[in-house]
Amino acid sequence: MLLEVNDLRTYFEGEGNDVKAVDGVSFVIERGETVGLVGESGSGKSVSGLSIMRLVPCPPGRIVGGEVRFEGVDLLQATPDQMRRIRGKEIAMIFQEPMTSLNPVLTIGRQITEILRRHLGLSHHDAKEQAIGLLKQVQMGNPEQRLSQYPHHLSGGMRQRVMFAMALACKPKLILADEPTTALDVTIQAQVLEMMSELSARFGVAMILVTHNLGVVARYANRVHVMYAGKVVEKAATQELFENPRHPYTLGLLRSVPRPDVEPGRRLEPISGSPPDLSELPSGCSYHPRCPFATDLCRTEEPALMSVGAGHESACWHAGELDLLRAGAGRPEARR
Amino acid sequence: MTAGRPAPQADREATGRLREKAVGDPLVDVSGLKMYFPLPSGKLFQKGGTLRAVDDVSFQIGRGETFGLVGESGSGKSTIGLCLLGLYQPTGGRVLLDGHDVSKARGKALQRIRKGIQVIFQDPFSSLDPRMTVEQSLAEPLVIHRLSDRRGRSAEVQKLLATVGLTARMAWRYPHELSGGQRQRVAIARALAIKPAMVVCDEPVSALDVSVQAQVLNLFEDLQQEFGLTYLFIAHDLSVVRHIADRVGIMYLGHMVEAADRDETFDHPLHPYTQALLSAAPIPDPVKELQRHRIILSGEIPSPSDKPAGCVFHQRCPLAIDACKAAMPELREVRPRHWVACIRAGESVPARPLVP
Numbered sequence: 302m303l304l305e306v307n308d309l310r311t312y313f314e315g316e317g318n319d320v321k322a323v324d325g326v327s328f329v330i331e332r333g334e335t336v337g338l339v340g341e342s343g344s345g346k347s348v349s350g351l352s353i354m355r356l357v358p359c360p361p362g363r364i365v366g367g368e369v370r371f372e373g374v375d376l377l378q379a380t381p382d383q384m385r386r387i388r389g390k391e392i393a394m395i396f397q398e399p400m401t402s403l404n405p406v407l408t409i410g411r412q413i414t415e416i417l418r419r420h421l422g423l424s425h426h427d428a429k430e431q432a433i434g435l436l437k438q439v440q441m442g443n444p445e446q447r448l449s450q451y452p453h454h455l456s457g458g459m460r461q462r463v464m465f466a467m468a469l470a471c472k473p474k475l476i477l478a479d480e481p482t483t484a485l486d487v488t489i490q491a492q493v494l495e496m497m498s499e500l501s502a503r504f505g506v507a508m509i510l511v512t513h514n515l516g517v518v519a520r521y522a523n524r525v526h527v528m529y530a531g532k533v534v535e536k537a538a539t540q541e542l543f544e545n546p547r548h549p550y551t552l553g554l555l556r557s558v559p560r561p562d563v564e565p566g567r568r569l570e571p572i573s574g575s576p577p578d579l580s581e582l583p584s585g586c587s588y589h590p591r592c593p594f595a596t597d598l599c600r601t602e603e604p605a606l607m608s609v610g611a612g613h614e615s616a617c618w619h620a621g622e623l624d625l626l627r628a629g630a631g632r633p634e635a636r637r
Numbered sequence: 638m639t640a641g642r643p644a645p646q647a648d649r650e651a652t653g654r655l656r657e658k659a660v661g662d663p664l665v666d667v668s669g670l671k672m673y674f675p676l677p678s679g680k681l682f683q684k685g686g687t688l689r690a691v692d693d694v695s696f697q698i699g700r701g702e703t704f705g706l707v708g709e710s711g712s713g714k715s716t717i718g719l720c721l722l723g724l725y726q727p728t729g730g731r732v733l734l735d736g737h738d739v740s741k742a743r744g745k746a747l748q749r750i751r752k753g754i755q756v757i758f759q760d761p762f763s764s765l766d767p768r769m770t771v772e773q774s775l776a777e778p779l780v781i782h783r784l785s786d787r788r789g790r791s792a793e794v795q796k797l798l799a800t801v802g803l804t805a806r807m808a809w810r811y812p813h814e815l816s817g818g819q820r821q822r823v824a825i826a827r828a829l830a831i832k833p834a835m836v837v838c839d840e841p842v843s844a845l846d847v848s849v850q851a852q853v854l855n856l857f858e859d860l861q862q863e864f865g866l867t868y869l870f871i872a873h874d875l876s877v878v879r880h881i882a883d884r885v886g887i888m889y890l891g892h893m894v895e896a897a898d899r900d901e902t903f904d905h906p907l908h909p910y911t912q913a914l915l916s917a918a919p920i921p922d923p924v925k926e927l928q929r930h931r932i933i934l935s936g937e938i939p940s941p942s943d944k945p946a947g948c949v950f951h952q953r954c955p956l957a958i959d960a961c962k963a964a965m966p967e968l969r970e971v972r973p974r975h976w977v978a979c980i981r982a983g984e985s986v987p988a989r990p991l992v993p
Binding site for chain 1: 709710816818819846847848849850851852854855858873875876877879880881903913914915916917918919920921922923924925926927931933934935937938
């Protein structure tokens with residue numbers, strides 16, 4: 302077990318109530334695996350990642366409870382000094398917009414060598430040699446020349462390659478990739494994702510892939526955690542999740558996305574309503590106002606994650622009967 | 638296809654050049670459209686280069702039809718939309734909207750044309766005035782085009798809100814009080830206020846969450862059926878385009894490289910770029926994802942200000958031969974109603990279905 306997140310809670314100060322961005326999230330990441338963290342905006346997927354890295358802006362945010370055990374050490378109890386040694390060396394992070402995470406006034410070479418010199422104590426010369434090797438690994442042409450270029454000289458795809466080279470620099474055990482290809486064009490997204498998955502497999506790096514794109518998860522993740530309103534509502538191996546969703550939200554997501562491969566003209570089945578206000582969560586299950594299968598139990602009692610099969614967990618009171626409910630969906634008796 | 642869509646046109650058998658194929662009396666007729674932008678040279682009194690954003694693009698859109706325009710950044714798809722709206726003065730070519738030349742019209746004539754065409758942008762937050770209530774935003778086009786008196790206006794606004802599935806109370810809200818999906822509904826209602834025949838939708842669902850995106854896509858379909866709208870649907874997301882479009886045009890660096898009916902495009906892509914684009918679009922199905930053949934293009938999209946000579950795609954094309962460096966190929970009809978700008982299309986390029 303590489304990373305164990307236990308009952309993590311990260312709240313943000315709001316005007317009235319606290320905004321519960323992450324509210325009791327638990328999951329485990331094994332060595333070398335890629336786990337997809339899927340959800341819509343405001344589901345808490347990015348804040349979960351930031352909390353693991355202890356990068357939540359404070360104020361207004363604060364981690365109010367839980368544990369983040371990385372190789373047995375609770376990162377939430379670590380001193381700032383310890384965290385600095387872990388960030389970038391043991392756990393690296395990649396963000397959606399590489400232009401804002403790269404320093405615009407420093408050359409690419411300076412930014413990569415800085416990590417190598419700081420964490421590994423390499424000499425200037427060795428760091429430069431290694432930086433060239435890293436740029437070759439992320440398949441950038443003319444790596445020697447790239448070192449003296451600035452971020453604005455590079456395209457979005459190139460910048461994301463540089464970010465990945467920096468993430469790999471110290472051979473981390475875990476890479477947190479937060480929507481790494483969302484800002485990129487389709488053909489470039491494919492290039493970057495292929496490169497990332499190939500290299501993380503080659504170096505045995507575990508990856509948390511935070512994304513809203515179910516297609517990306519389907520191809521690159523071994524397991525998937527679906528988040529809704531600050532909680533993980535379903536966990537399963539990728540194929541199991543797509544074939545046998547056990548939470549109505551997951552089912553709703555899968556039914557509402559248009560697909561390039563299935564019969565066109567199929568009427569989409571959107572999820573009704575919109576995600577809840579995180580400072581005023583609905584009673585019981587947060588999803589009940591949008592759920593076609595909600596019952597009185599769902600309105601009053603909050604379901605916890607329960608096992609529904611091998612390695613498959615769902616936080617739904619009706620996870621076991623979802624198949625029956627699906628068949629009768631839309632009929633009034635199913636809604637009562 | 639289910640009953641969710643009106644039959645586009647009676648006669649889809651028309652042949653001839655691509656422009657002529659979209660049936661008898663098209664609503665939109667774009668021919669040889671060129672939109673160039675001057676580039677600063679960086680030196681005073683010296684002329685810079687030219688950015689050819691749209692280079693000789695022709696297509697037609699039939700009444701009640703949805704034409705999907707697909708491309709990556711810098712492909713010129715949004716520029717085409719803006720030319721249609723008369724917001725850009727094209728460098729060359731002609732844009733006819735219902736028989737009227739948008740590019741030549743000025744003043745009153747332009748305003749009359751604009752009454753027939755509206756636009757919906759990607760980000761409704763920046764296209765709605767933050768200091769105007771929803772009611773004010775929706776009433777404004779009615780005032781500008783003198784479509785209703787003061788008394789009728791409020792009733793009209795209520796009707797518009799109901800049309801796009803918003804409650805009457807929304808009329809007094811400001812944009813910041815609405816969710817992304819609600820804002821996009823307001824933007825759609827505003828576009829519909831003057832009852833246009835044509836709506837240019839520029840990435841209208843890209844900024845929305847998955848669950849809300851489906852709601853808005855369904856709304857687009859319902860409105861088309863109810864009002865017989867014609868859409869130019871600009872998007873980079875192939876899944877969305879496959880879902881909503883009747884015909885599809887694929888853009889690359891200012892050129893339309895392939896145009897065909899929707900199913901033809903997705904089932905038998907002939908241009909190597911289209912094939913790569915389709916194979917790069919992720920499918921939310923792990924089994925299919927791992928089985929299918931993927932074409933990963935090498936290299937980056939060149940800058941539109943510095944296009945390669947010859948076929949604009951030849952540097953990244955897995956099938957390029959020397960002849961591709963000579964000239965940009967013209968669109969030609971390789972299969973019935975299927976137009977491709979590639980000299981190797983239909984010869985040695987296997988027609989590869991999306992999922993093998």
